[in-house]
Amino acid sequence: MSAHLLENLNPEQRAAVTLPHESALILAGAGSGKTRVLTTRMVWLIQTGQVSPLGVLAVTFTNKAAKEMMTRVSAMLPINTRGMWVGTFHGLANRLLRTHYREAGLPQSFQILDSQDQLSAIKRLMKAMNVDTEKYEPKKVQRFINGNKEAGLRARDVEAFDEYSMRMTELYEAYDAQCQREGVADFPELLLRAYELLYRNEPLRQHYQDRFRHILIDEFQDTNTLQYRWLKLFAGPRTALFAVGDDDQSIYAFRGANTANMAEFEREFAHGNVIKLEQNYRSHGNILTAANTLISQNAHRLGKNLWTAEGDGEPIRVFHAYSDQEEASFVVDEVRALNREGMNLSDMALLYRSNAQSRVLEHALFSASVPYRVYGGLRFFERQEVKHALAYLRLLTNPEDDGAFLRVVNFPARGIGARTLEQLADGAARAGASLWQAACTGGGKVAGFAKLIEDMKQVTADLSLAEAIDHVIEASGLADYYRADKEGADRLENLNELVNAAALFAEESEAGIYDDADASTPGGAESFRALDTFLAHAALEAGEHQAGAGHDALQLMTVHAAKGLEFHAVFITGLEEGLFPHEQSAYDSTRASARSGSESFRANEESGLEEERRLMYVAITRARRRLYLSHAQSRMLHGQTRYSLPSRFLDELPEQVLLNLNRRSEPVYPSGGYSAPAAPRSPQTGNDTGYKVGQSVVHAKFGTGIIIDFEGRGSDARVQVKFREVGSKWLALAYAKLSPA
């Protein structure tokens, strides 16, 4: 039967699947059957009796990938997969912490803060500490805290010498204390806590190291420093680590992913046990040639070249548009043509670098009544009405949660205003108590709120999860509030959907999906309480952006969101300098972490440009048969028209695989009402304005800066100026009050 399992694998894939009990690194290129290898390996290990299902730990980055893996494994294996540890880093850490909450120093009902919750917790803290939020921006504080946690550093471990980072570190420490007091944990905290738990608790560590004989990791290139350490801690002397990744597809360095982990893993674990999967089963030759040529221009690579047994296929179509609108209508025309030829809309994708770009495309698609679906955006559990309902629930299970308290104490409005809350907070701080405790001992409207919550607690105690949530939505006044609101219908529906989601969740939990079948864990909590589990689920799995499922619709998403997906036809739009590669990433990637006080977690500071190139590589390799690349000379962005040059990535592709769709109307401008449009630019020559690139200038409002780019001529002339204070801006010379410095 295991022979059957291996039947359709190529030699490299088979070698990877059947590796002996040793650690290995699998360099799996785009479209090389990575997920297949990973799941088959898991099944093979179990089927050949090398390990029991409980001895396997499989880690992914997204819930989607985890689910996919589970589905495939249970399809191949007749056994019960319920006790298996397959999940995201955060999901598994949560599981561990719930099981060993005492040892981890957490309350049984600890709540998880998502990024929004975390930010508001930070703002609240800074307000209480009277910190100047101009000087210390809450967002930067959040980055600082998370960056350090992801590097495995607690506040006391951070080396801070200058005043700024010392203050940041103080905030970090105070923030952690606040979280501890309130019984909440943010995302990186889950990982760090779980790490510390095993690090300090030897018997527990022994237990898990002994249990997990095989650890499999998906998308290894996306691991950050802490996640890698976490894996090393779970791995005992007899554990084999099977890491699958593609350094060329690392596109999350900006949030701490450390590609150097791959090289390090090879040195520390794989010891030359490296298998490359280079045969691509997805794309035609020309597309792969383009991808290979592009990525070969990155200096920091482990090295890998994709090939395909398919023919060259079609050339890559390149379109130069005069404006973003023209680009959009070009895309719409092509999409309709392909659709007429029989290609499903859902087999085509429109990709762009940043979400803001989708608007023009959507507009054009809408006018042409082409059905489409936009991925990304607000997810279900992140909607405000849902968050409100969840906050009530959090308060029921964990009254110390001040964040939840503040979110709903006056929503719907109960006449409890800022001043009342200030007094309440003062009282709570003096007594060293939570807001909830202070509210219970007080009087007036606040006491009324406390009574409301108490009553809810009583009533819901005997109800099922879904019934309880339904009751809370009614009793809190949320339902009435949205019923009274003219625009509340959608929100009301979402609240209804929340009740349904809870019912569905309870059903699945009943089926055992979320139970831990391993009863041998020392000191483990037997089962988790339904409400807590549901709340954790809501935080960890914010929910797919639903709607329009089942309908054939064109797929719109950012390149980031497209990772891991494939389509027959792909349009990569907005290939312009400054947009893709994005200026923020390409030119000053160091800025974000420069002040974090822990540059070490970005020790492999590579140029942001290489990450942008990898992003382009990911985009190209999404396409199976047909690929379109387009750029626009002018584009509305942030309410301003910007003029840009074609992306350098277009120049980095081999000409022989490209087909220029504008060929017929050389030069690239469309024939039409435009009288000899200005050449895009030539910074050093041919401008008549008296300004040139590199020159220092003074602006009445923005201060002094340096001209870094120049476009157009005459009354259309525009310059990009990098100001010392306010960053870079595009200015029309005809209007801007500029003078030479």
Add this chain to the structure above:
DNA sequence: GCGTGACATTTTTTT
């Protein structure tokens, strides 16, 4: 206490 208008801000995204 609450609603309204001025003001700034704007990468990519998962957990």
Add this chain to the structure above:
DNA sequence: AATGTCACGC
């Protein structure tokens, strides 16, 4: 263009 944040006035 669009959205969130903040200060101000009722």
